[in-house]
Amino acid sequence: MSDPDHIPAAWVAVDWGTSHLRLWPMGADGVPLCRIDSDKGMSSLTADAYEQTLLALLEPYLGSDAVLDVVCCGMAGSRQGWAEAPYAAAPCPPPSFDRATRVATRDARLRVYILPGVKQAVPADVMRGEETQIAGVLANHPEFDGVICLPGTHTKWVSVKAGEITGFATFLSGELFQLVSQHSVLRHTLAPKGWDTAAFEDGCRVGAAAPARLANALFGLRAEALLDDLDPIAARARASGYLLGMEIEALRGEWQGRSVVIVGENEIAQAYATALALQGATAEVTDAEKVTLAGLSAARAKMI
């Protein structure tokens, strides 16, 4: 995917997250012309900076008079974003174009829509962006019945049946891991990077078997480093295993005997697959970018 000069795009798919912005100018054939990555995420923008950000990045893809449809998902639709796109309430299908919020722009060449997130009343939970990835999974597997895991700093587990999001749960295990490894007394005990699969698997087993002992198991890594020179990479993987082992155990009722799809092909997605496999569950790992594009394309298809 090269970066061509002044090739008007048919429309633009946008994933506007908290810290990152990703745009795909789309060709008339439904294939992206390229991908544009930017650090202009929600957290770095005020509401009036969004339009200029889009115009600057999309200049090569704007025609001189044609109107360019821009379909966004993610935090741009939050209260602190560009314009609030009120949540749909689960259980519901992943919100599509009929639930989108049209955002006013000064430049008439842009026609911007933001897809809403999904909220759940009890237990309280929210998502913005992941619902569009769910739509993407469903675009390829309309009959999917199972649970979709979207790993990240805040991992979402989404139960899907008959085309609907029936419920979901967010785990901030990834953030806990970052806090523990960077800011706690363990920061000198855990290596800043590196991986040890056997140590991770040990950690998963401990986390699943004795989740209430998390705070003790973590301190134990520090003590083991002090007394037995525990390897920092093993310590890092074990700590991660404690947290993912707990998470997988907590969700046993969701994944046991059901289809599991993990969205994302990076290391963290692989760690989730490993942790699930330890418990006897097989997950299909699918490409996050592909499902995001499929979800945004499905919404776009309802516009035209």
Place this chain on the structure above:
Amino acid sequence: MSDPDHIPAAWVAVDWGTSHLRLWPMGADGVPLCRIDSDKGMSSLTADAYEQTLLALLEPYLGSDAVLDVVCCGMAGSRQGWAEAPYAAAPCPPPSFDRATRVATRDARLRVYILPGVKQAVPADVMRGEETQIAGVLANHPEFDGVICLPGTHTKWVSVKAGEITGFATFLSGELFQLVSQHSVLRHTLAPKGWDTAAFEDGCRVGAAAPARLANALFGLRAEALLDDLDPIAARARASGYLLGMEIEALRGEWQGRSVVIVGENEIAQAYATALALQGATAEVTDAEKVTLAGLSAARAKMI
């Protein structure tokens, strides 16, 4: 306890922690002349700064030619402290004077001893300072048979029988709480201070019943704040409850049907007492300063 000028002390009791230093010049009658608090904890000192720190703080209590015994417990005896006082290995009685390390000083008016900490091989764990508080509890109750909880950033639970520390476990729940409330996505959801006992108790119940869901329950506070305007003080107390509820649950085998003593009279000690009471356990809360002094005094009594 006033701060008298030039009253020679009989000896000095010292609790030298990571971030704080506390000294009690003792009268000949075994009663402290006063208490001196300082921020010259281990983490702010190099090994050669300890003696000068003591001299500066103890000047009013030094005789012109007499030798002053100084008995320390805590992190001053760690590898990164003044001089390493090698750990005693549990099961063992709380280390007393016969296990102390004599530290060389340039000033002949000081005779300094550091009491060692205690280590445990499996599961790996360590303490420095708390063992002297255990000695203090035992000084008053030599026949104590039960579990002693020493709350803090890193809470210790110590099993005691027939005058020995039979085993112990450290939980860094307090540090996790600080990280979550100050550095995580929840930092705007949790009030920086304030307390709500009912919310804390709710949190304890959830943490005990579903410990594996910690990372989900924490994110739920953020979602509840977003969707239902959850009160930040209630959110703070609930988060604390999740962590303590887990901890109490993990230790059920230690405290159930046994005597429980909590060392410390501050808010955190009270929170532990509340969390235990919710599970039907009654704990005796005892003053931390008194047991520290009793432990140091018991060691001193073996010297003379």
